[in-house]
Amino acid sequence: MPIGTAFHERTFGLCQSLSYREWSGYYTVSSYETHHEHEYNAIRNACALIDISPLFKYLITGDDATQFVNRVITRDIKKVAINQVIYCCWCDQDGKVIDDGTITRLGENTYRWTAADPSLRWFRQNSIAMKVQIEDISESVSALALQGPTSAALLASVAEADIANLKYFRMTKGRINGIDVDISRTGYTGDLGYEIWIPWEHSLRVWDALATAGNAFDLHPVGMLALDVARIEAGLLLIEVDYFSSKKALIDSQKYSPFELGFDKMVHLDKETFVGREALLKEKGSRTGRKLVGLEFDWTAVEKLYDRVGLPPQVPSAASRVPVPVYRGNVQAGKATSTTWSPILKKMIALASVDAAHSAIGTELQAEITIEAVRYKTAVKVVQLPFFNPARKSAVPPRL
Numbered sequence: 001m002p003i004g005t006a007f008h009e010r011t012f013g014l015c016q017s018l019s020y021r022e023w024s025g026y027y028t029v030s031s032y033e034t035h036h037e038h039e040y041n042a043i044r045n046a047c048a049l050i051d052i053s054p055l056f057k058y059l060i061t062g063d064d065a066t067q068f069v070n071r072v073i074t075r076d077i078k079k080v081a082i083n084q085v086i087y088c089c090w091c092d093q094d095g096k097v098i099d100d101g102t103i104t105r106l107g108e109n110t111y112r113w114t115a116a117d118p119s120l121r122w123f124r125q126n127s128i129a130m131k132v133q134i135e136d137i138s139e140s141v142s143a144l145a146l147q148g149p150t151s152a153a154l155l156a157s158v159a160e161a162d163i164a165n166l167k168y169f170r171m172t173k174g175r176i177n178g179i180d181v182d183i184s185r186t187g188y189t190g191d192l193g194y195e196i197w198i199p200w201e202h203s204l205r206v207w208d209a210l211a212t213a214g215n216a217f218d219l220h221p222v223g224m225l226a227l228d229v230a231r232i233e234a235g236l237l238l239i240e241v242d243y244f245s246s247k248k249a250l251i252d253s254q255k256y257s258p259f260e261l262g263f264d265k266m267v268h269l270d271k272e273t274f275v276g277r278e279a280l281l282k283e284k285g286s287r288t289g290r291k292l293v294g295l296e297f298d299w300t301a302v303e304k305l306y307d308r309v310g311l312p313p314q315v316p317s318a319a320s321r322v323p324v325p326v327y328r329g330n331v332q333a334g335k336a337t338s339t340t341w342s343p344i345l346k347k348m349i350a351l352a353s354v355d356a357a358h359s360a361i362g363t364e365l366q367a368e369i370t371i372e373a374v375r376y377k378t379a380v381k382v383v384q385l386p387f388f389n390p391a392r393k394s395a396v397p398p399r400l
Helices: 008-014 037-045 065-072 120-125 151-158 200-217 224-233 277-283 299-308
Strands: 019-023 026-031 047-051 056-061 085-091 097-107 110-115 133-136 141-147 171-176 179-184 193-199 219-221 290-297 324-328 331-342 347-355 364-371 374-383
Touching: 008 200, 026 224, 037 047, 037 219, 037 224, 047 151, 047 200, 056 065, 056 120, 065 110, 065 120, 097 179, 120 133, 141 151, 141 200, 151 193, 151 200, 171 200, 179 200, 193 200, 200 219, 224 331, 224 347, 290 299, 290 364, 299 347, 299 364, 299 374, 347 364
Parallel strands: 047 219
Antiparallel strands: 019 026, 047 141, 056 110, 056 133, 085 097, 097 110, 141 193, 171 179, 179 193, 290 347, 290 374, 324 331, 324 364, 331 347, 364 374
């Protein structure tokens, strides 16, 4: 049975919809209101406060900590400075992705590692005979995502920290309402935003300080439905939706290499040996396999399909995590894994995994769409990811 996070005492009182889901054993709000429209608008136009405490979190320390991290992930951690954050993935011995997450270098041999799935056993298996300590801090560190155009101004008003000069994917230490916190300029929305890492027992004091000051910055608590739309617009993947962990895959086709997920830049084959390196060396440069792409629906074609059955076109009210076939003519080219209507782009978009031969930007394909229990094909086009990438996301100082 799920339990509440460190912020449940606050989020429960705000959740008018009583719409929850389970995330790693915790109750997580799907939407605070009966519809997530206002929450999505907070992400893109104001300020959103999102409880991300259910992430798995690990503290890596010891003389061999850097060597251990480099053994597991595909990126070269030796190129990462102290107080820098990286997005990375880690693979099995066959070069198939187990999970993806972030690593923050807190010191010369100290790292905080986040993951979507529990990874403690895998980490310890790969640390044998090394001087490294791996501590699961998931239940001792809570986390809040503060995202949106006014997030920097709000954070600067409550935090004793240099928010204005904090670079994208960098971290700083600070204090909020008397509590020592880590603040990273990271997030899962593809917008200007921060993540705040807090000692679990002091979580409510940080929440209360942000909520009290937040009225002036149009702060809204935001749930998973709005976050799902934002992360698709940002071209960000969700495990068990856009790809399967190789540890959970039942058949080979459910396993993906980093190159098939668009993680090419995160694979540093010139560094020291890491798990999966030999398999990835063989795959590098191959034009076969699958590619992650963005799809943009031809809305005029969608309208015509609805008109054929006498209905007005219907915009999906929430992002879909149901995979649907994608075709090129009469041949299946792949599948769309996450589909949503983008309110800010006024377009229907999807993340898709397609055969490499059909992955070039501008390629015209067809995606399956169901209207009144009848399946049709509608025109889609391969487009550049991310769909939405505002300058404010990484600008220093942050642009409003």
